[in-house]
Amino acid sequence: DIQMTQSPSTLSASVGDRVTITCRAGQSISTWLAWYQQKPGKAPKLLIYKASSLESGVPSRFSGSGSGTEFTLTISSLQPDDFATYYCQQYNSFSEGFSFGPGTKVDIK
Amino acid sequence: QLQLQESGPGLVRPSETLSLTCTVSGGSISSSGYDWGWIRQPPGKGLEWIGCIFHSGTTYYSPSLKSRVTISADTSKNQLSLKVNSVTAADAALYYCVRRPVGYGADVWGQGTTVTV
Numbered sequence: 001d002i003q004m005t006q007s008p009s010t011l012s013a014s015v016g017d018r019v020t021i022t023c024r025a026g027q028s029i030s031t032w033l034a035w036y037q038q039k040p041g042k043a044p045k046l047l048i049y050k051a052s053s054l055e056s057g058v059p060s061r062f063s064g065s066g067s068g069t070e071f072t073l074t075i076s077s078l079q080p081d082d083f084a085t086y087y088c089q090q091y092n093s094f095s096e097g098f099s100f101g102p103g104t105k106v107d108i109k
Numbered sequence: 110q111l112q113l114q115e116s117g118p119g120l121v122r123p124s125e126t127l128s129l130t131c132t133v134s135g136g137s138i139s140s141s142g143y144d145w146g147w148i149r150q151p152p153g154k155g156l157e158w159i160g161c162i163f164h165s166g167t168t169y170y171s172p173s174l175k176s177r178v179t180i181s182a183d184t185s186k187n188q189l190s191l192k193v194n195s196v197t198a199a200d201a202a203l204y205y206c207v208r209r210p211v212g213y214g215a216d217v218w219g220q221g222t223t224v225t226v
Contacts, residue, residue, distance in 0.1 A: 001172050034214025036156075043205055043218035044156065055216065087156055089214060094169040100156040 002026050002090055006101035012109040019075040021104045023088035028068045032092040035064055035073045038103075039084045047086075048073065075106075083108055111136040113206045113219035120225050121200075127193040127224055131206030132186075139164045139184050144209050147180060147191045149202040150221075157202075161209065162189060201226045 003026035013019050023033065031051035036044035046055045048064035051071055061076045075082055088101040117129035131145075138145055146161030160170035162180045170178050179192045193200055203223050207215035 032212075036214065038156075043221055044215075045218075046214040046216045049214040050212065055214070089156070089158070091209075091214070094161075097169070097171040097173075098158040098161075099171075100158060103155045 002029065002092065002096050002099050004088060004090055004099050004101040006086075006088060006104050008104060009102065010105045010107065012107055013078050014109045015078055015080060017078045017109075019078050019082075019106060021073045021086055021088075021106075023066075023071045023073070023101050025069045025071075025090050025092075029090045029092035031067045032090055033064075033066070033071050034089045034091065035062075036087045036089065037082075037084045038087065044087065078106070082106065111208065111217050113208065113217060115204060115206050115219045115222035117204075117222055117224070119223055121196050123197055123226055124195055127191070127196050127200060127226075129191045129204055129206075129222060129224070131189040131191075131219060133188065133208075136208075137184075138182055138187055138189065142211055144169075144211060145182065145189050146207050146209060146215070147189075148205045148207055148215070150205070151199075151202045159191065159204075196226050198226050200224065 005024045007022045033051045035048040038044040052064045063074045085103045085105045091098040112134045114132045121127045144161040147159040162168045177194045203221040205221045206219040208217040209215045
């Protein structure tokens with residue numbers, strides 16, 4: 001398994017804030033990384049794939065960057081609908097599995 | 110519009126086999142360019158990738174679950190299935206069926222089905 005870590009585990013922010021979440025992989029995964037948003041009682045929603053490609057229909061305030069072992073998800077101006085938990089997932093190698101990070105909860109400050 | 114619907118027993122006894130089905134509508138699991146998989150989420154915890162299957166029948170599993178998991182597909186019914194053997198309390202979770210375009214993230218998710226052990 002490729003181990004994934006995320007920081008912080010919880011983030012308190014206000015509407016309008018710029019928010020950055022970091023995801024690190026235990027080994028290089030090139031840009032094979034996705035970001036998801038999950039709200040309570042709902043299935044996760046794909047936001048970003050290939051580290052920096054925005055999924056269709058996702059607001060442009062979301063952006064992703066990084067390659068190798070370090071990645072970031074940035075929300076340029078936090079909106080009320082963005083309070084949720086965010087997960088990264090690597091999909092570098094089928095044989096090693098597509099592991100997820102532990103999640104980052106973004107809540108209201 | 111593609112929809113995925115998981116189904117199966119909500120309660121499984123320890124040491125028995127968990128069996129779930131995912132029915133796909135609005136698209137075909139025989140389409141190339143996608144894998145179809147399972148992801149689970151224990152109550153109050155994070156997401157865990159279980160494995161996936163291609164239209165060719167090729168399967169891949171999480172190394173930590175590989176010895177107990179089987180994913181298969183029935184193209185005539187447009188369904189995937191998941192079996193987990195020798196379940197313990199650690200297998201209690203919300204199980205999601207997902208579609209993933211190759212090279213992308215999982216873009217379509219079912220609503221999930223809860224399994225209690």
